[in-house]
Amino acid sequence: MDVINHDILIVGGGGAGLRAAIEISKSNPSLKTAVVSKVYPMRSHTVAAEGGSAAVLKEDDNHDLHAYDTVKGSDFLADQDAVEVFVRDATREVVQIERWGCPWNREEDGRIATRWFGGMSRKRTLHAADKTGFHLLHALFQTSLKYDTLMRYDEWFVAALLVDEGKLGGVLALDTRRGVFSILAAKAVILCTGGVGRMYAFTSNAGIKTGDGAALAYRAGAPIKDMEFIQFHPSGLLRTGILITEASRGEGGYLYNKDGKRFMENYAPSKMELAPRDIVSRSIIEEVLAGRGFEGPYGSYVQLDLRHLGEAKIMEKLPMVRELCLDFAGMDPVHEPIPIRPTMHYTMGGVHTDKDGKTPIAGLYAAGEGGCVSIHGANRLGSNSLTELLVFGARAGRSAAEYVPISKPCSSERLQSLAKREMDIIQKRYMQPGNGKEKAGAILADLRKTMDEKVGIYRTDDGLKDAVQIIQRLKERFTGIRITQQSKVFNTELTGAMELDNMLEIAHVIAMNARIRKESRGGHARKDFPKRDDEQFLHHSLVFKTPEGPKRETFPVTITKWKPEERKY
Amino acid sequence: MGEEITLNITRYNPDKDGKYTTQRYSIPYKNDWSILDALNYVKAELDGSLTYRWSCRMAVCGSCGMMVNGTPRLTCSTYLNEFYPKEITIEPLANFPVIRDLVVDINDFMAKLKSAKPWIIRKNKRDEDDTSKEYLQTTGQMDKYYQQTLCINCTLCYAACPVYGLHPDFLGPAVIALGHRYNKDSRDEGKADRREVLASEHGVWKCTVVGDCTEVCPKHVDPSAAIQRTKVDSAINWFFSFLTGRK
Numbered sequence: 001m002d003v004i005n006h007d008i009l010i011v012g013g014g015g016a017g018l019r020a021a022i023e024i025s026k027s028n029p030s031l032k033t034a035v036v037s038k039v040y041p042m043r044s045h046t047v048a049a050e051g052g053s054a055a056v057l058k059e060d061d062n063h064d065l066h067a068y069d070t071v072k073g074s075d076f077l078a079d080q081d082a083v084e085v086f087v088r089d090a091t092r093e094v095v096q097i098e099r100w101g102c103p104w105n106r107e108e109d110g111r112i113a114t115r116w117f118g119g120m121s122r123k124r125t126l127h128a129a130d131k132t133g134f135h136l137l138h139a140l141f142q143t144s145l146k147y148d149t150l151m152r153y154d155e156w157f158v159a160a161l162l163v164d165e166g167k168l169g170g171v172l173a174l175d176t177r178r179g180v181f182s183i184l185a186a187k188a189v190i191l192c193t194g195g196v197g198r199m200y201a202f203t204s205n206a207g208i209k210t211g212d213g214a215a216l217a218y219r220a221g222a223p224i225k226d227m228e229f230i231q232f233h234p235s236g237l238l239r240t241g242i243l244i245t246e247a248s249r250g251e252g253g254y255l256y257n258k259d260g261k262r263f264m265e266n267y268a269p270s271k272m273e274l275a276p277r278d279i280v281s282r283s284i285i286e287e288v289l290a291g292r293g294f295e296g297p298y299g300s301y302v303q304l305d306l307r308h309l310g311e312a313k314i315m316e317k318l319p320m321v322r323e324l325c326l327d328f329a330g331m332d333p334v335h336e337p338i339p340i341r342p343t344m345h346y347t348m349g350g351v352h353t354d355k356d357g358k359t360p361i362a363g364l365y366a367a368g369e370g371g372c373v374s375i376h377g378a379n380r381l382g383s384n385s386l387t388e389l390l391v392f393g394a395r396a397g398r399s400a401a402e403y404v405p406i407s408k409p410c411s412s413e414r415l416q417s418l419a420k421r422e423m424d425i426i427q428k429r430y431m432q433p434g435n436g437k438e439k440a441g442a443i444l445a446d447l448r449k450t451m452d453e454k455v456g457i458y459r460t461d462d463g464l465k466d467a468v469q470i471i472q473r474l475k476e477r478f479t480g481i482r483i484t485q486q487s488k489v490f491n492t493e494l495t496g497a498m499e500l501d502n503m504l505e506i507a508h509v510i511a512m513n514a515r516i517r518k519e520s521r522g523g524h525a526r527k528d529f530p531k532r533d534d535e536q537f538l539h540h541s542l543v544f545k546t547p548e549g550p551k552r553e554t555f556p557v558t559i560t561k562w563k564p565e566e567r568k569y
Numbered sequence: 570m571g572e573e574i575t576l577n578i579t580r581y582n583p584d585k586d587g588k589y590t591t592q593r594y595s596i597p598y599k600n601d602w603s604i605l606d607a608l609n610y611v612k613a614e615l616d617g618s619l620t621y622r623w624s625c626r627m628a629v630c631g632s633c634g635m636m637v638n639g640t641p642r643l644t645c646s647t648y649l650n651e652f653y654p655k656e657i658t659i660e661p662l663a664n665f666p667v668i669r670d671l672v673v674d675i676n677d678f679m680a681k682l683k684s685a686k687p688w689i690i691r692k693n694k695r696d697e698d699d700t701s702k703e704y705l706q707t708t709g710q711m712d713k714y715y716q717q718t719l720c721i722n723c724t725l726c727y728a729a730c731p732v733y734g735l736h737p738d739f740l741g742p743a744v745i746a747l748g749h750r751y752n753k754d755s756r757d758e759g760k761a762d763r764r765e766v767l768a769s770e771h772g773v774w775k776c777t778v779v780g781d782c783t784e785v786c787p788k789h790v791d792p793s794a795a796i797q798r799t800k801v802d803s804a805i806n807w808f809f810s811f812l813t814g815r816k
Binding site: 026039040042043044045047048092093095096098099100101103104105106108109110111112131134135138142143145146154177179206207208239240242243320323324327328439440441445483484485487488489490491492493 | 582583584585601612613614616617618620622623624625626627628629630631632646668669670672675679682683686687688689696697698699700701702703704705706707708710711714715718719720721722747751754756757
């Protein structure tokens with residue numbers, strides 16, 4: 001098999017991946033660095049983030065306030081030392097991306113403007129209208145083009161990490177265009193592959209969000225952390241689950257039930273619509289369960305009303321919300337309230353890392369949604385994730401660039417034998433010529449239904465027990481998967497099967513962890529254990545893959561300044 | 570049996586016979602389905618080998634551009650009900666080499682994008698990575714370039730551009746619009762660095778002002794206007810260099 005040598009590979013070309021790539025390219029251009037991505041980088045799902053990016057910029061704000069808001073938002077599961085690093089670096093990173101061309105909205109005096117966001121005690125969310133992720137990703141991508149030393153493997157799919165005795169040696173990757181597998185050797189690999197959203201049916205996430213990085217790391221022996229914590233965003237557009245930004249509420253939008261009441265006053269009277277997402281999403285479900293939701297052909301919903309903001313403000317601050325409503329719901333928020341319900345949005349958990357993106361495997365790093373430091377704990381605050389991409393993308397990049405000169409590469413022979421073992425698995429698992437009978441689409445549909453119904457906003461022991469069993473059966477069905485073609489060029493059936501395999505692997509861990517965590521904390525809400533239980537569960541979960549199945553361990557939460565307290569808004 | 574709609578889809582697989590054919594699929598007609606929903610139905614239920622790109626399904630990632638009844642469109646935000654009960658023809662984006670079925674090769678676009686230097690250039694390089702404070706920029710200054718920042722690189726404008734069809738060397742609408750975007754940004758000092766490419770024989774002067782690019786742009790970037798403004802700028806520059814003898 002071909003071996004192409006590098007120093008550092010970044011898997012995934014979204015916000016975290018590109019920020020890491022730029023950091024390495026500008027600090028040490030002599031390193032042979034490449035971004036390997038299954039899509040062209042500007043197609044990455046960072047592009048769909050809307051509302052903004054949080055950082056302390058204004059005179060009335062300070063780092064401790066941002067840190068406390070984040071820790072309280074996390075339901076005290078965030079590591080406070082990591083949060084302190086995050087808020088400090090955040091201020092620098094949002095200015096850096098301004099210098100790279102991001103068109104942040106401005107105050108009248110030309111300084112960067114900020115807006116309100118859920119769970120934030122100050123107006124600290126920078127924004128580029130409501131297309132912040134789009135502008136941030138394109139600013140990063142276009143800036144990355146100025147580094148001639150930075151290579152890219154666009155539309156290459158990473159099938160396995162090659163790890164030799166606890167040390168990273170490279171990846172096995174499929175050039176989808178030619179249909180050829182190669183070994184991309186590297187001393188360091190940074191996984192920036194995003195979350196797992198597509199394993200849910202009603203999700204704001206793009207088709208590419210299939211938990212690839214978590215599955216790659218997990219199979220290679222690295223633990224994945226806090227996977228049971230899934231964020232449901234309160235405002236998913238009916239039918240599709242497409243995101244309607246929290247900035248709609250940050251700019252003054254109201255939530256109404258069918259009695260015309262702003263129901264958030266029953267759940268979070270001090271913050272109202274700007275309570276953190278887990279709380280607002282549960283409140284919507286409570287309203288619906290109490291019979292106070294609207295009913296329509298796409299199910300129950302509540303209304304997000306922007307009409308009082310007026311057309312001018314909507315066009316200036318929320319133009320994408322209007323576009324999305326017109327294009328995907330056939331209604332105009334200037335004249336009608338938006339029908340919404342909670343949509344699976346974000347994966348708090350991910351590959352276990354420290355503050356510098358390091359995993360327990362030497363040379364393996366992770367950053368962004370696919371990593372878990374953890375700064376979000378049990379619930380992420382809106383607008384902390386775009387900032388996270390910048391902060392921890394840069395930190396992982398710096399850390400990998402320091403590691404590479406002091407490490408030795410894996411031998412070519414060893415890589416060949418590791419790759420051969422992986423190729424045998426791929427042949428057997430995904431490429432059986434017409435032997436299988438199981439359709440990937442049917443397995444995926446069953447998985448998505450199971451996750452929505454049994455591993456959703458509210459969870460119970462019975463539901464989670466079912467979910468684990470169903471997922472195990474789906475995994476068995478997967479071994480009989482049918483690929484109808486042996487074509488090499490752009491075989492999306494093959495890559496789709498690998499993505500489905502990744503989702504099944506991680507879904508199992510999510511459901512298992514959710515069942516073990518017999519408490520309610522942040523995004524993880526158990527009907528049968530409605531209270532947070534710090535005595536038993538103030539810890540992270542780490543899950544390792546073993547021949548006997550997933551093995552769960554606990555990992556301590558770092559507490560510096562803020563003792564856990566009751567979380568009320 | 571409910572209502573049905575017929576899709577005529579271009580098939581091409583270099584691994585098979587390398588011939589372009591059209592395959593007909595009859596699928597259930599759903600009033601609220603996009604073309605992309607229909608393609609996903611075909612792939613999941615009828616023909617796993619059908620090949621196309623998609624991701625965000627909310628008209629922002631730029632992956633799913635195809636020719637729909639002869640016009641370049643984003644298939645995630647183009648609906649069956651616009652055509653029903655007529656048949657719909659779905660082809661790969663025009664003017665690009667085809668990799669397989671509805672997937673085209675956009676590497677030419679990617680190379681041209683880089684050539685226009687779409688990043689902030691400062692005379693003092695240290696400014697570029699200085700994080701001590703932001704550049705000040707008023708909303709009025711932002712208005713001068715903001716429209717062109719909205720390009721999602723979907724390349725529909727290349728599929729629509731008759732000049733690109735005839736002269737593949739033409740930089741093309743989106744790349745010129747993005748070059749113009751940085752030229753007009755008050756934070757940028759790189760206009761002279763971009764002039765070589767934007768005003769070259771393959772740059773703005775090749776455009777014959779047909780305006781199809783602006784018409785098909787799903788994000789109202791108006792590349793045609795950006796090209797004409799860049800022409801004016803380079804003409805003025807040429808005029809002044811003639812007067813003053815500088816280059």
